Amino acid sequence: MIAPNMTEGLGHLTPEDDIFCDEDVLRDDYDPDRILERDEKLNEYLNMFREVVRGKRPRNIFVYGPTGVGKTVGTRLVLDRLQEDVSDIQNISVTTVHLECKDLNTSYQVAANLVNKLRNRTGRQSISTTGHPEGSIYDMLFEELRNIPQTHVIIALDEIDNIGTSDNVLYKLGRCNNRNSAEYVDPDETKVGLVGVTNDGTFRDRLDSRVQSTLCDHEIHFPPYDATELRTILADRAVDAFHDDVCTEDVIPLVGAFAAQRSGYARTALDLLYTAGNLATNEDAEQVTEEHVRRAEDKIQQGAIVTEVNQLSTQGKIVTLTLVRLHEEGELPSKLDKIYAWYETNANKIDTDVVTPRTINNILNDLMLNGVVTTKEVNHGVKGGRFYKYDLGANRDLLLEGLEGNSRIAEADHRDRLKTNRSCVD
DNA sequence: CTTCCACAGGAAAAGCCGGGGT
DNA sequence: ACCCCGGCTTTTCCTGTGGAAG
Numbered sequence: 001m002i003a004p005n006m007t008e009g010l011g012h013l014t015p016e017d018d019i020f021c022d023e024d025v026l027r028d029d030y031d032p033d034r035i036l037e038r039d040e041k042l043n044e045y046l047n048m049f050r051e052v053v054r055g056k057r058p059r060n061i062f063v064y065g066p067t068g069v070g071k072t073v074g075t076r077l078v079l080d081r082l083q084e085d086v087s088d089i090q091n092i093s094v095t096t097v098h099l100e101c102k103d104l105n106t107s108y109q110v111a112a113n114l115v116n117k118l119r120n121r122t123g124r125q126s127i128s129t130t131g132h133p134e135g136s137i138y139d140m141l142f143e144e145l146r147n148i149p150q151t152h153v154i155i156a157l158d159e160i161d162n163i164g165t166s167d168n169v170l171y172k173l174g175r176c177n178n179r180n181s182a183e184y185v186d187p188d189e190t191k192v193g194l195v196g197v198t199n200d201g202t203f204r205d206r207l208d209s210r211v212q213s214t215l216c217d218h219e220i221h222f223p224p225y226d227a228t229e230l231r232t233i234l235a236d237r238a239v240d241a242f243h244d245d246v247c248t249e250d251v252i253p254l255v256g257a258f259a260a261q262r263s264g265y266a267r268t269a270l271d272l273l274y275t276a277g278n279l280a281t282n283e284d285a286e287q288v289t290e291e292h293v294r295r296a297e298d299k300i301q302q303g304a305i306v307t308e309v310n311q312l313s314t315q316g317k318i319v320t321l322t323l324v325r326l327h328e329e330g331e332l333p334s335k336l337d338k339i340y341a342w343y344e345t346n347a348n349k350i351d352t353d354v355v356t357p358r359t360i361n362n363i364l365n366d367l368m369l370n371g372v373v374t375t376k377e378v379n380h381g382v383k384g385g386r387f388y389k390y391d392l393g394a395n396r397d398l399l400l401e402g403l404e405g406n407s408r409i410a411e412a413d414h415r416d417r418l419k420t421n422r423s424c425v426d
Numbered sequence: 427c428t429t430c431c432a433c434a435g436g437a438a439a440a441g442c443c444g445g446g447g448t
Numbered sequence: 449a450c451c452c453c454g455g456c457t458t459t460t461c462c463t464g465t466g467g468a469a470g
Contacts, residue, residue: 380468385431
């Protein structure tokens with residue numbers, strides 16, 4: 001504990017909070033058994049399994065949509081409901097497997113983990129996930145499937161985009177009930193249904209066309225939430241998260257609107273609401289107001305710039321640094337050739353590859369998209385032609401903050417500055 | 427209305443990198 | 449250990465663009 005004589009100027013942490021009642025409620029993984037504003041989607045989803053309750057072979061389903069719109073939770077709810085609905089039907093039983101493929105990036109690993117999931121179900125020993133010949137892993141998998149006591153098995157693979165182009169397992173699973181498939185599972189023993197869940201919209205197109213035709217016939221698309229839907233979700237959580245009457249009336253609609261505009265993810269909205277509440281708490285305010293929401297949105301946007309810059313390629317960072325320096329010298333806005341000249345000297349100092357103006361052009365385009373630079377078209381007709389003038393699109397300090405942490409650029413820049421300072425002194 | 431400037435940005439070739447198979 | 453392939457980035461080459469000047 002800190003000695004008392006050191007705490008004079010330091011405040012105290014107290015468990016009381018005038019704003020938040022339970023801020024955990026605003027985490028997006030809170031209460032993962034409930035999902036709002038998705039009834040229609042979930043019913044559509046559940047309906048995809050209607051063959052199962054009639055004892056027929058299940059369809060293969062492909063579920064896609066961005067993160068945080070209820071795909072994973074929805075899948076679990078639907079599969080649970082399916083089991084529930086089947087439980088009092090004679091001669092039909094369902095077992096479901098939900099496998100998270102986040103860290104499994106080959107078909108082999110997916111297959112091995114499926115074998116283990118199925119084995120654990122009956123309490124048998126799991127197999128090692130490495131070391132088997134690829135073929136025997138599949139043999140084991142389909143052996144397990146044949147031996148399942150239930151009539152149906154639904155295999156849900158979450159985040160399947162991770163397995164990349166190695167889509168063998170999808171192909172084999174997707175058509176293992178077909179008599180002419182190499183790994184035939186007799187539907188009289190077990191009927192196999194496959195559900196693929198992904199947030200990568202392009203994944204579908206990257207799949208082998210044979211897999212596409214077996215897996216992608218039936219699709220469920222989870223779209224982002226709109227402002228109204230977000231409002232419902234927010235209102236629901238706010239009741240538990242905040243003390244009574246802490247939020248002014250316009251807070252939730254405004255958060256919903258901002259979040260819908262930015263992404264449409266529940267997570268974005270909850271984050272924003274949390275940040276707004278936090279601002280209010282830190283200021284000892286009695287209420288969370290529209291003002292707090294606006295400032296929270298600002299803060300998040302600024303944070304976004306910092307991370308954007310931080311995630312740039314080395315070249316992108318050098319260009320950003322170049323622009324900041326140009327800005328400090330009052331040389332902005334300026335056109336590409338000037339920026340390129342400065343970039344060239346910077347890149348040489350840092351001792352990295354120097355790319356061509358065309359690439360810098362591309363980088364500047366990227367920087368424009370994420371708000372680091374702004375452009376203005378200038379046209380001087382016959383005398384000067386048409387070109388862009390580039391300027392900083394974000395606060396200089398935020399950009400520098402984003403550049404920090406990149407040792408190469410930071411150090412080289414630092415060395416450079418020391419040198420200049422010394423020569424000034426001399 | 428036509429011309430013409432000088433860069434923007436599309437298209438395709440070239441280069442590079444990592445993973446998987448042999 | 450080696451090579452080949454696919455995906456991604458960079459380079460090269462070239463056409464498109466829109467207002468000012470004549």
